[in-house]
Amino acid sequence: MTAHDPNLRADHSNEIGLYEKRKSVFPKAIDGAFRRFKWLVMAVCLVIYWGTPWIRWDRGPYAPDQAVLIDLGNRRFFMFDIEIWPHEFYFVAGLLIMAGIGLFLVTSAVGRAWCGYACPQTVWTDLFQHVDRLVDGDRNAQLRLQKAPWTAAKIGKRALKWAIYLGISFATGGAWIFYFADAPTLQHAFWTGTAAPVAYATTFVLTMTTFIFGGFMREQVCVYMCPWPRIQTAMLDEKSLIVTYKDWRGEPRGSVKSALKAATPLGDCIDCMQCVAVCPTGIDIRQGPQIGCITCALCIDACDKAMADVGRPRGLIDYCTLDDAEKEKRGEEPTPILKTIFRPRTLVYLGVWSAIGLALLFMLGQRARLDISVAKDRNPEYVMLSDGAIRNAFTLKLRNMEARPRTFNVALEGLDGGAMFTDEMDAAAAKRVLTVEVPADTTKPLRVYAVRPRGSKPAEFAFVLTSDDKEGGMDRGETTFTTAEGNGQ
Amino acid sequence: MSNPKIDDATGVETVGHEWDGIEELNNPLPRWWLWTFYITIVFAIGYCVAYPAWPLIDKATAGTLGWSSRGDLENEMTAETARKAGLMAELGNASIEQIAADPRLRRAAIDGGRAAFKVNCIQCHGNGAAGSAGYPNLNDDDWLWGGDVATVHQTLVNGIRQPGDDATRMSQMPAFGRDGILNAAQVQDVVSHVRVLAGEEKPSASAQRGAQIFTDNCTVCHGAAGEGNRTVGAPRLNDAIWLYGGSRAAIAQTVNNARYGVMPSWGNRLDPVTVKMLATYVHSLGGGEEAPAPAPQEAAPPAAATN
Numbered sequence: 001m002t003a004h005d006p007n008l009r010a011d012h013s014n015e016i017g018l019y020e021k022r023k024s025v026f027p028k029a030i031d032g033a034f035r036r037f038k039w040l041v042m043a044v045c046l047v048i049y050w051g052t053p054w055i056r057w058d059r060g061p062y063a064p065d066q067a068v069l070i071d072l073g074n075r076r077f078f079m080f081d082i083e084i085w086p087h088e089f090y091f092v093a094g095l096l097i098m099a100g101i102g103l104f105l106v107t108s109a110v111g112r113a114w115c116g117y118a119c120p121q122t123v124w125t126d127l128f129q130h131v132d133r134l135v136d137g138d139r140n141a142q143l144r145l146q147k148a149p150w151t152a153a154k155i156g157k158r159a160l161k162w163a164i165y166l167g168i169s170f171a172t173g174g175a176w177i178f179y180f181a182d183a184p185t186l187q188h189a190f191w192t193g194t195a196a197p198v199a200y201a202t203t204f205v206l207t208m209t210t211f212i213f214g215g216f217m218r219e220q221v222c223v224y225m226c227p228w229p230r231i232q233t234a235m236l237d238e239k240s241l242i243v244t245y246k247d248w249r250g251e252p253r254g255s256v257k258s259a260l261k262a263a264t265p266l267g268d269c270i271d272c273m274q275c276v277a278v279c280p281t282g283i284d285i286r287q288g289p290q291i292g293c294i295t296c297a298l299c300i301d302a303c304d305k306a307m308a309d310v311g312r313p314r315g316l317i318d319y320c321t322l323d324d325a326e327k328e329k330r331g332e333e334p335t336p337i338l339k340t341i342f343r344p345r346t347l348v349y350l351g352v353w354s355a356i357g358l359a360l361l362f363m364l365g366q367r368a369r370l371d372i373s374v375a376k377d378r379n380p381e382y383v384m385l386s387d388g389a390i391r392n393a394f395t396l397k398l399r400n401m402e403a404r405p406r407t408f409n410v411a412l413e414g415l416d417g418g419a420m421f422t423d424e425m426d427a428a429a430a431k432r433v434l435t436v437e438v439p440a441d442t443t444k445p446l447r448v449y450a451v452r453p454r455g456s457k458p459a460e461f462a463f464v465l466t467s468d469d470k471e472g473g474m475d476r477g478e479t480t481f482t483t484a485e486g487n488g489q
Numbered sequence: 490m491s492n493p494k495i496d497d498a499t500g501v502e503t504v505g506h507e508w509d510g511i512e513e514l515n516n517p518l519p520r521w522w523l524w525t526f527y528i529t530i531v532f533a534i535g536y537c538v539a540y541p542a543w544p545l546i547d548k549a550t551a552g553t554l555g556w557s558s559r560g561d562l563e564n565e566m567t568a569e570t571a572r573k574a575g576l577m578a579e580l581g582n583a584s585i586e587q588i589a590a591d592p593r594l595r596r597a598a599i600d601g602g603r604a605a606f607k608v609n610c611i612q613c614h615g616n617g618a619a620g621s622a623g624y625p626n627l628n629d630d631d632w633l634w635g636g637d638v639a640t641v642h643q644t645l646v647n648g649i650r651q652p653g654d655d656a657t658r659m660s661q662m663p664a665f666g667r668d669g670i671l672n673a674a675q676v677q678d679v680v681s682h683v684r685v686l687a688g689e690e691k692p693s694a695s696a697q698r699g700a701q702i703f704t705d706n707c708t709v710c711h712g713a714a715g716e717g718n719r720t721v722g723a724p725r726l727n728d729a730i731w732l733y734g735g736s737r738a739a740i741a742q743t744v745n746n747a748r749y750g751v752m753p754s755w756g757n758r759l760d761p762v763t764v765k766m767l768a769t770y771v772h773s774l775g776g777g778e779e780a781p782a783p784a785p786q787e788a789a790p791p792a793a794a795t796n
Binding site for chain 1: 592599615616617618619626628629630631688725728729730773774775776779
């Protein structure tokens, strides 16, 4: 509340709410280039969301055949041919960083395109608004119904609409769980009541959030709850594309009729309010850039249609940068769109984004599918044997990240005169290379005792893990050999 | 407050306080906040009824649900015991040799033994089973009474020098100095000889004198070359490992006063499965031996001790 409103006291008898009461938004249906693009994005997003868990991907008998699977129980993340182990989580971290920089890139280039087209809140709100039109009719019918008393017809329509809301919400919340388990199996278990309780709980929570956020809260999520509209003020600059009402061209506004009567020539805006009527967040774009504008561009479609009807050029409301707005006001030519998008700032973002992406791809190509880690016993650090030989104990973790059993060789590198045996072998059979079978997609712990003869000095050495099969691969685990004289470091 | 002050900008009553010209609006609490507050009160009342809440003199109210954290623990322990019951039964039915031969049972026994070791054994043998002076290191390959799994098991079951257990490991080294069997010079000579046997000292005149004393007094248990005798728990002397220390003073102390290391009969204290798991675990620590071929029994001399 920034300014005193003299009517306020009279209207509300000094009671003032902390929050503005929501004014329901009944966006009018509109067709146009941006609307069709929005349809396309919505279809793609929904198909990806609902379809992805059902894609099958053959990985052989030892791994799940679901293309995208976040297997929390076994701590594996599958994405087509890529399998991520927990220790490779930096790939996911890299993807998150790319997503962050991607948002910077998109925002600085084309403004709040994420908000306007691809954000789930936008996609599902859009979907629910189509349900509104399907059940209640277009804007005017919805307005009438809102004001109408609760007759049987209204109750019936509301019940039908909310049932459809719930259906969509259930499908949305229910689809989420399929990313975390084998989809067909879980689907069967879900309907037969044998799925894990967490599956039902997740479905319930996400169904309710979808129902409430998409069905009722809608633009309030964007305006009051979401941090992104706040953050984007730091991302946008005077060269970012935003939806702009070109007031220098539109003002003073007036209908075609009043323009004929007016003494001074009026602007192009015919004040038909179509831009307000179609806005899914219920704002008036003619008031300038504002936090409620998700740049969905439906007002552009509406205005273009109105301008075509009265025979004026399109683009009274259009994607436009603040810089270009100033230029156009002065009557100069606007900057070409490509030059606006490909400017140093976006190119730097693009460069950083691509560099991280390429680095991730490179690492993905380079990563070994076997891995060794060495944990040295600290208690005792070393053991003296009868003949004066010194023994150190280690726990090796051998990771086989292929979806099939593999035979690994563990060899000593360095440690002259040394040999090793496991807790499943006789000490007399100690040797320098051990052959170990590791089951598919498993970490096998291996207890290893390394022995060196009497009088040996402390040393640094490594366990080297290799495989003779066609994938090969090599990994080293460096460690130390401790004697009474210390650990060689 | 009879004359409420109204803030011009908002039309809201103020609370009447003023700090350097800054006043506070008397806005009502948000409804959602108020309702959340009421719900927490209702929840708290319900909680006090259902769960332990009010402290009394010597306990607290129990609550209608009968919940307790001890009860939770008991349930978890019961569930865990039930989960392991099958495996424990298998371990109970299998002999110690059968467990050693079955990789699955052996692995389970090692894990269980590791846990039981932490509870029952580390007080003397140390957390890493490395022992200390007087308490054998169980990681190494030097065994007083034998290092195959069945022998380790028997040592555990019957203990060492435990009164009241007829099958306990039993032997006693004479206190050569204290009992006047050897004089002080002879003790020093035999110490020299023992250290030569172990490679700790170069041969000397003292050691040569000690060799004869050793032959007369010690070889019957410790062997002619100090190789030890496991049937009487007589330690090997010609190796690098000293249970009570390898310095002249420590060995002289042993020869003069003898040693009498003891270990409880775990068969009387723990259930058979736990003792089997402990034996399997100790055997897996790196010094475990294969079971020996049955050897002809020698007549065991009554005197022996540890070094």
